Amino acid sequence: MKSIKTFRLAVGAVIVATSMTAWSQTSDTASAPGASAMAASGSAAPATGRKANRTLRRQVYSAIAQHKEISAGNISVIAKDGAVTLNGSVTDASQVGTVAEIAKGVPGVTSVTNKLTVQKPFGGM
Template identity: 75%
Template sequence: MKSIRVIMLLVSTLIVAVSMSAWSQPGQTASAPASATGASTMAASGAGSPANGKKANRTLRRKVYAAIGKHKEISAGNISVIAKDGAVTLQGTVTDASQIGQVAEIAKGVPGVTSVINKLTVQKPFGDM
């Protein structure tokens, strides 16, 4: 019984020690102010840029969705847009073969899009095998 308590005490002490030495994530405030060298290292490594990159990617993806949505003849419900650093990938299905190129041209016209990878296919109607 005493050995179990000792083990539990050691494990809980280890958990507390590890949690106290954990680093704060970018964008979170730390309880103690960062040293000048730590702050300059973080700024030099660009640790804050991935969050800005993700935000820019989400914004670009939304702009492409909005541009496609302006064209009522295109059913955008089955189209997936992935944006990464200006490169846009279109995946999913459209109802007509002519819409494949049309959706790609719409995406290319969105400001911030540097390239478009078109993986759209034509949706087969039910019953066709």
């Protein structure tokens, strides 16, 4: 009975000791020399991640909106690291390629995946 209590106490102490060392670890990038200077000057590095993807998506939307002949209400744009995916529908078959070309012309776009379809009229014909 006494040995079981001692064993449980020892296991508990090991768990506490390992959890304390796990919390005290730091990342390698933060401890690298000059990392704090690079982090302080955010304008030195280009924007990456979610913010850059949102910015690129907005730029593609803006470029499409400049073409009044395109009904962009049913078009969604997904941007990830320069790769743009176009989803949704357009009113005319000629607009499918036009929208893709507009997206390719936006600075920062590296590739375009065009999943646009032509919207069928309400009668379905």
